[in-house]
Amino acid sequence: MRIGVFICWCGSNIGGVVDVPRVVEAVSALPGVACCSDYKYMCSEPGQEKIRRAIAEHRLDRVVVASCSPRLHENTFRQVLAASGLNPYLLEMANIREHCAWVHQQEPAKATAKAIDLVRRAVAKAGKLEPLHSAAIPVTRRALVVGGGVAGMQAALDIAEAGYQVVLVEKEPSIGGKMAMLDKTFPTLDCAACIITPRMAAVARHPAIKLLTHAEVTAINGYVGNFKITVRQKARSVDYDKCTGCGICQEKCPCTVNSEYDQGLGTRKAIYVSFPQAVPNKPVIDRAHCRRFTRGKCGVCQQVCPSGAVDYAQEDVLFEEEVGAVVLATGYDLFDWTRAYGEYGYGRYPNVITGLQFERMNNANGPTGGKIRRPSDGGVPENVVFIQCVGSRDEAKGKEYCSRVCCLYTAKQARQVLEKIPGAKVHVFYIDVRCAGKAYEEFYQDAVARGACYIRGRVSKIYPTGDKLMVRGADTLLGRPVEIEAGLVVLATAMVPGAGGAELARLAGVSTGKDGFFQEIHPKLRPVESSTAGIFLAGSCQGPRDIPDTVAHAGAAAVKVCALFARGEIITEPVVARINERLCTGCLACRLVCPYRAVEPKSIPARGGAPERTVAVVNSGLCQGCGACSATCRSGAIDLAGFSNEQLLAEISALCH
Amino acid sequence: MQLAYYPGCSWETSGREYDLSARLAGGKLGLEFIEIKDWNCCGSSAGHSTSRLLATALAARNLALAEKMGLDLTAPCASCYQRLALARHDLLADGQLRKQVNRITGHTFHGNMRVRSILEVVASLGGEHIAARVVKPLRNLKVAAYYGCLLVRPRAVQVDDPENPQMMEKIMAVAGAEVLAWSHKTECCGTSLAMNNDQLALPLVAGILEAASLSGADCIVCACPLCHFNLDYRQKKVNRVLGTGYQLPVFYFTQLLGVALGLEPGRLGLFDHFVNTKPVLQLVS
C-alpha cells in the first residue's frame, strides 16, 4: 500500500492554529504512508498539481487530503485522482478545518494533536478503501410540475420549449395562481392580467404540455430519472369534451357562494369559472355548496346546458404518470391575521382588509369593477391606512421572517389610492421600508413624493368610532402615540407556505425549513434543488419572493430539469448500501429506518429446496448512502460502500491507539 | 367549591361593594370563600414599583398561607390577582428565588395551589350552573364589560384573550343582560396616574366612557376596584374638566350578578356609588 497524505493550510484558517509542519512530521512516520506534504491552498490549481505529481512520482495507490469539510472539496480532489488514473473513491479526507482549527482556535497545541489524530484515522481508513464504480440509469424525459402559478407556468413553458414533455398539475379549476388576482404589478405598474393571461393561454395551447387542473398529486414513487406519479383528477361534474364554455349554467345557477378568487369580497355561483380569463375556461361544480349535492334538489345547470355536458355522476379518477423530474411550484398562502390580531379586530370590522383583497377591489375584473370602496357601505374611503408587517417580523404573533414583497406592494397600493381617489390621504405604518431590487427604491420614493405619509411604528389598536375606524399607533421617530381616522385599513399580511405543502413535502420526500417552506439543498450554490435528487423547487414555495424573482427561480429549476434530460442518463453515486443476502434474515428493520424509501423486500429461493425466504434489497437509485440501515442491521448484513464495517473499525482502532 | 379568599386592601374602603357582592353572589352560586387568616399586602402598586423581591415576598407569604389551607386562592381585585399570580409564576419558574423568598417569609411555599381571579372562578362554573340560579334576569339592561389591563396581561397570567375577552360577557348574558361589542374593553383607565397626573389620566377615562356611550350601553361592568374608582368617582371630574355630560353607572360584575341571583340591591352596595345608579336599576325592576 502506498498512501500519499496532503495537508492544507487553508491560508491561515488551518495554518494559523494547527502546527502543520508538526502534523507532516508525525504523519510521515505512519505505516503505509509513502509521502506527506503540505501546501497553502491544496484545492488551488498548484495544490492539485502537487497531488498529481506525487501520485506519479511515488506511485501512490491511496490518497488522504487533510483540509476542509468533504462537503466542500471532496469532489474536487476525486477529480484529481481520476485525472491521474486512480479510482476517485480511493480518496479519504480528514476535516481539520471545521472539525479542528475553527473550533479550537484558543488551544493550538491541542488542535495540533487532534489534527494528527484525525489524519491518522484517515490514513487507517485509506488502507482499507476499495475502488467503487458508478452506474448509469436511463432517464424518463418528461417532467411533472406541481402548481400552476407564475412559477409553475414559467417552469413548464421553459421545459416544453426545450423540447421535453411536461405534465402540469394544478389543484384549482384554473391556472394562474395569485398573480392572476393582482391588478398592476410593481415596479413597472404593468397590468398583471396583460402578462399572465397570455402565458396561461400559451400553457394550455402548448403541444408538449399536458395540463391537469382541478387535480392533485397523491403519490410520488421512484427516484431521480424514474418517478411514478399518481394524480387524482377531481370530479368537475362537467364533461369537458362536450362543454363549450358558453356560461349559461353559471348564469342560471340559483346558488351563490363567496368567491375565493375575489377573496370573499365578491360572489360566484356553485357551478363556476373562477374568473372570465380562466384557463381552462370551463366550469366545475363546487359540490360542497351545490344544491344538487347538498339537498338532492335542483338540476338547473343540467337542464339549461345546450350540449349536455353537466354530469352529476362524474367521479374522481386516479391515474399514473411516469416522469424523470419533478418541479414543485405550489406557491404561498397569506397568514390568517384574523386568528392572531385581536387588536385589529379579529376580522370583525369589514373595512379592515388584506392587501390581496385590495388587489381584487382595485382590479377592473374585481367585485367593485376596479373602484376602491369601503366594503361596509360601498362608500369612498378618503383616508386609507396601510399597515405593513402583519404577521411578518412579529415573533409573538406571526413569523420571524420578512415576507419581502409587502413593502413594494404597499407602496404600489398607496399610489393607486392617491391616483384613484382625488384628495385622499394615505398613511403607511412600517418597521423598515425594504426596497432592495432594481428600480424598487425609486418606486417607493415615488409613492412618498405623491403624498403617501410614512409613519415608522406599529399599530397597537384599530377600533370603530361611528362609521370610521380609529387607528392608534406609535410614531417612533417622533416618540409619540398617533391616532389616525381611516375609512379603510389595508393589512400587508405575511406570506406563509401554501396549505398542503407539508403533505406534498412528505409525498415527495423533500425537507422543509423551520417556517414550512420547501428547503433548498444549498442556499447559495444550489437554490432550486431539494433534498431529494430529481425534485426541484420553483418560486414562492421555497420562500417569499416577488414575481421577477419567482420567474428567475422557476427558470433556473427548468434549466436543471433540462440538464438532467439532456444527459439522458444519470450516473449513480456508488456510495450506496449493499446487502449480503446470505447474512440477511429478512427482518426488514432497515426498511423502517430508511428515510428515502430505498429498501424493499424480495423473495429468493432458499438453499436445499426449502421454501422461499425474504431478504431486503436496496434500490440504488433511491439510496442516498446515509448508512441508517447499516447501523440498524442486527446480523451485520448491510455494508455501505465506502463506509464498510471493516473500514469504520479500522478508523476507530486508529483513533484508540 | 371551597376557595381561600384574599380580600385585598380595598375591601373595606373603595372596593367595599366588590367584596360584599362577591361574597354574597359567590354564596348563592355555591362558592365558599374562606378568608385567609392574617393575610398581608399583595405587593402591588407601591410594593412592586419599589422592589421586585419585596413584592414577590409579600405575595408569597399569602400564597404559602393559602397552600397551608389546602385550597386554591381567589381574589376579587384584579391587581391583587395579578400580583399573586405573577409571584406564583415567578416562584415556580425560579427555584433559587423560591428558596430566597421562603427564607424571607418564614413560610415554605411549594407551589401546590393555584391563583384564580374571581371572574375566572365564576365563569368556570358554567352557564347552566349560573342560569339555574338566576331568579331576576337583567332584562332591558345593556352593559359594556370593561376588563382593564390587569386581568388580561401579561400572557403568563392572563385570564382571557387580551384583545377581545369574553368572560364577563358570558356571565352577564346568562344573567339576562344584553352585552355589547365595544372597542375599549382592555384600554388603560389611568390607574394611579389619576392621583398625580390628571392631564394624562382624565382623557383616558373619558375615552372609555365615550366608547361605552357610543356603543349604547346603559352601564359599565368591571372587575377591578381601581378601574371602578377611576370610572365612577372621576366621571364627575371628567365632565367638569372636559365639558362632557356622562351619567354612566359603573358596577362590579358581582353586583349585577347578585341582582340577577335575587339578592337585595342594598346589601350589594348598589347605592354606594358616585354616579347615580337608580335610573339604570329601574330598567331591571
Ligand SMILES: Cc1cc2nc3c(=O)[nH]c(=O)nc-3n(C[C@H](O)[C@H](O)[C@H](O)COP(=O)(O)OP(=O)(O)OC[C@H]3O[C@@H](n4cnc5c(N)ncnc54)[C@H](O)[C@@H]3O)c2cc1C
Ligand atoms: C397583495 C399582494 C400583491 C402583490 N403584488 C405584487 C407585485 O405587484 N409585483 C410582484 O412582483 N409581486 C407581487 N406579489 C407577489 C406575487 O403574488 C408572487 O410573487 C407570485 O404570485 C408567486 O408565484 P408562485 O407561482 O410562486 O405562487 P402562487 O401564485 O401562489 O401559485 C401557486 C399555485 O400552485 C397551486 N397549488 C398549491 N398547492 C398545490 C398542490 N398541492 N397541488 C397542485 N397545485 C397547487 C395554487 O393553486 C397556485 O395556482 C404580490 C403578493 C401579494 C400578496
